[in-house]
Amino acid sequence: MPDTPSDHDPASPPSPRLAPDSLPVPPAPGPAPEPDAASGPGRTATPVLGELNLSDWYAHADTMTDVGFLALSRRLPALVAQAVRLGWLASPRDIVVTIGLSLLGGAFTAFGLLATTGVLSALFEAGPTPERVVAALPSLVLVGVAGILRTLMQAGSGWAQSRLDPQVSRVAEERLYGLTGQVSLAAFDDSDFHDSLQRASSRGVTTAGTIVSTTINVLTAFIGIVSAAGVLGVLHPVLLPLLVLAVLPDAWAAVRTARMRYTTMYAIIPVSRRKWIISELLAERAAAAEVRSFTMRDFLLRMYDAVATAEQDVRLDLARRQTFAKVVGEALGGLGAALVYVALGLLLASGAVALAVAGTAVLAIRSGQTYLSNLMFATNRLYEEGLYFTDFLDFCAEAERRVGPARPDAAPETFERITAEDVVFTYPGAETPALRGVSVHIDQGEVIALVGENGSGKTTLAKLLAGLYEPDGGRVLWDETDLAGVDQDGLRRNIAVIAQDHTRWPLTARHNIGMGTDRGEETLAAAAKVAGADQVVAELRHGYDTLLDRRFKDGQELSGGQWQRIAIARGFHRDAPLLICDEPTAALDARAEHALFEQVRRHADGRTVLLITHRLASVRYADRIYVLDHGRVVEQGTHGKLMALGGLYADLYGLQAEAYSA
Numbered sequence: 111m112p113d114t115p116s117d118h119d120p121a122s123p124p125s126p127r128l129a130p131d132s133l134p135v136p137p138a139p140g141p142a143p144e145p146d147a148a149s150g151p152g153r154t155a156t157p158v159l160g161e162l163n164l165s166d167w168y169a170h171a172d173t174m175t176d177v178g179f180l181a182l183s184r185r186l187p188a189l190v191a192q193a194v195r196l197g198w199l200a201s202p203r204d205i206v207v208t209i210g211l212s213l214l215g216g217a218f219t220a221f222g223l224l225a226t227t228g229v230l231s232a233l234f235e236a237g238p239t240p241e242r243v244v245a246a247l248p249s250l251v252l253v254g255v256a257g258i259l260r261t262l263m264q265a266g267s268g269w270a271q272s273r274l275d276p277q278v279s280r281v282a283e284e285r286l287y288g289l290t291g292q293v294s295l296a297a298f299d300d301s302d303f304h305d306s307l308q309r310a311s312s313r314g315v316t317t318a319g320t321i322v323s324t325t326i327n328v329l330t331a332f333i334g335i336v337s338a339a340g341v342l343g344v345l346h347p348v349l350l351p352l353l354v355l356a357v358l359p360d361a362w363a364a365v366r367t368a369r370m371r372y373t374t375m376y377a378i379i380p381v382s383r384r385k386w387i388i389s390e391l392l393a394e395r396a397a398a399a400e401v402r403s404f405t406m407r408d409f410l411l412r413m414y415d416a417v418a419t420a421e422q423d424v425r426l427d428l429a430r431r432q433t434f435a436k437v438v439g440e441a442l443g444g445l446g447a448a449l450v451y452v453a454l455g456l457l458l459a460s461g462a463v464a465l466a467v468a469g470t471a472v473l474a475i476r477s478g479q480t481y482l483s484n485l486m487f488a489t490n491r492l493y494e495e496g497l498y499f500t501d502f503l504d505f506c507a508e509a510e511r512r513v514g515p516a517r518p519d520a521a522p523e524t525f526e527r528i529t530a531e532d533v534v535f536t537y538p539g540a541e542t543p544a545l546r547g548v549s550v551h552i553d554q555g556e557v558i559a560l561v562g563e564n565g566s567g568k569t570t571l572a573k574l575l576a577g578l579y580e581p582d583g584g585r586v587l588w589d590e591t592d593l594a595g596v597d598q599d600g601l602r603r604n605i606a607v608i609a610q611d612h613t614r615w616p617l618t619a620r621h622n623i624g625m626g627t628d629r630g631e632e633t634l635a636a637a638a639k640v641a642g643a644d645q646v647v648a649e650l651r652h653g654y655d656t657l658l659d660r661r662f663k664d665g666q667e668l669s670g671g672q673w674q675r676i677a678i679a680r681g682f683h684r685d686a687p688l689l690i691c692d693e694p695t696a697a698l699d700a701r702a703e704h705a706l707f708e709q710v711r712r713h714a715d716g717r718t719v720l721l722i723t724h725r726l727a728s729v730r731y732a733d734r735i736y737v738l739d740h741g742r743v744v745e746q747g748t749h750g751k752l753m754a755l756g757g758l759y760a761d762l763y764g765l766q767a768e769a770y771s772a
Contacts, residue, residue: 186328186489189496192503193325196318200277207270208326215263216333219477222256223341225249227470271326275319282318282502286310289509295578297512300538306505314502317495324495327488334481341474345467348457349474352450356475357482359446363439364483365490367432374428381421388414450475521600524687525588528552528718533574533584544570546741547584554687557719559729561759562738568722571738572690575720577601606684610693612677614668616659619647623654623679637683643675692722726763735759 197205228249290307297303342349375382391397392410401407454471457463463471529551536543545567552558552575560568573579574586577593586593593601615622623643624634634654638644650656650666657665658676668676678694721729729735730749737745737752737759745757752759 185493185496189321189492189499190325190328192496192499193321193492196278196281197274197322197325200281200322201274204270204274204277205322208267208274209329211263211267211270212326212330212333215260215267215330216337218256218260218263219334220337220341222253222260223338223470223474223477224344225252225256226473227345227466229253229466267326267330271323274322274326278322279316279319282315285506286315286502289506289513293509293512294580295573296538296580297509303508303512303538306501306508309498309501310505313498314500314505317499318502320495321492321499324488324492328485328492331481331485331488335478335485338474338478338481342471345471345474346457346463348453348462349471352453352471353475353478355453356443356446356450357479359439359442360479360483362442363436364486366435366439370431370435371428374424378421378424381417381424385414385417385421388417517595517597519591519596521596521598521604522588522591523604524554525718526554527587527589528575528688529587530571530575530581531584531587533571533581533586535570535574535579535581542741543582544741545574545581548738548741548743549584550575550736550743550746552688552718552720554718555716556733557721557731559721559723559732559735560738561723561726561729561735561762563762565740566738567741568738569692572692572720572722576605576607576688576690604686604688606681606686606689608678608681608689608691608694612673612680614658614673616657616662616665618655618657619650619676620654622658622676623683625680625683627683629683629685633685634683638679640682641675641678643672643679646672646675687718688720689717690720690722693724694721726759726766 194205194209197208226249290311293303298307339350339353342353388410391401392407392414401410450472454463454468458465458468530549532547532549533545534543534547535545548567548571550558550571560571562568570579574581577586577596577598580594620634623637635644638647646668647654647656651664658668659665660667674694681689681691681694721732723729732749734746735749735752736743737757739758745752745755745759747755753763754760
């Protein structure tokens, strides 16, 4: 069954993952009442929230407020074609069954109406009532059979339609997330791409199922109207204009009230979102402690009451205006119905139509009214959801372009030397390069350190060496193999990364270390022991099978330092020829940091280690140290050589040493 207009409220807050963002989208026009100031002795003025920007959930709401029904109808064929293609991709059988049974349902509707003429003709003939009833029985059976078949067709179509929705959603989500996992890492640093992704993932992908089901509702309603119109055309050509006369008032009322509701709900989106945010502050765990510590309850309740009252007043005014529009629509509908009956009476009086035909025409007109009301609402819904669905399609097209062609060359499994030759890299949207003609080399088994101040390019260079970024200029080689032409997934399987901003996966401790691999319990335990994560696991209720997320039953949360040890164990468990450690001890205390670096040196086992850190005491024993400054390598050598040089490294090392000795 199609949705009713009351089922869709553009001011309803999105799910928690769609929390208000800071995208620079213009605020909604229209009334956005601010909380009134509280007055009276000893009372603090009611706080006022600043204007909220629209989230991606409402990205196209302003477009809908300015679009009329004719504009919606013009775009309808393209939206229907998109939905049918997506439904076909998800399940060809269900899309064929849904549309086919809808067509058959419309045919049986028309057949039932025409059969009704036979029933009425037999009942209106002269003669004894029992004879008229007997004469009407054959047509009555046909009406009953048509009704049963129509019901079965509608039930079958509804069943296939309900099957389509989850299948379409799965296909759309798999396409979206399959592409987000393939695009280059640099794409996520591009603000335009990121905004497009936000729109596609926040609402675009969720509209896929709605697009298909609403399209089917449009087709079903259209088929119903055609059936009713076809019946009237068969009965008498003059009856067809009567259908238009009968449905226009209802059409106007339905469109008027629906648009009235939409524009009003759009206007109060900022108010509704403020109320939603305040309710989260009052009811969510994150703010609960400070709400109590700073006795914020009364303050927040005053704010909530002011915003909720403003929203209530707007909704009450909407109810008044909608009621008036419905009364006017029903009055006009009554006038239209009266004109229809007058026209039918004239046709009957002139002998143009029989009484049975007139009765069937009334039934056909009422059926057409119902179907037209459904069609208008479904068309409006399809257009709106189509705007967001287009965001999804546009993102997929852009992501596919960024993925680029497949790289057939196999990634090298090991190397004798990794070389960066005069590499240049600029982040999307940045005015200056992050790396400017950097050249470094790393030989197998070496421990190489990258040091420098924040923003010097250390992490960027490490990501280029690992194939996570592609240089704008220059090249990165593993021996003689240029990484630009190799399979990226194959390359990354040969690299282990211990990152400062590691992910806290909502998985078990086992999977947080093993990352979906199964290399055996002994390997898992060995990696955990090197990182000191075995001590963390020993304190967990279910050991390695403990879920590390308190949001789930029996889940546990770790401290920052404990998570750091898990991340370090993850890197060792990978057992890759290249180990990149990007500030691996940021969350560790001094004793744990010292123990970790001792473990790294002792258990490198021939691995090549690239170490990035601000704590220069940890790099004293590196085979070679590269010092970066503003995207360039300004110094390189051993600790002793760089100290003797008296340059930037010696200056930074001296500052840290002085801080510890002071």
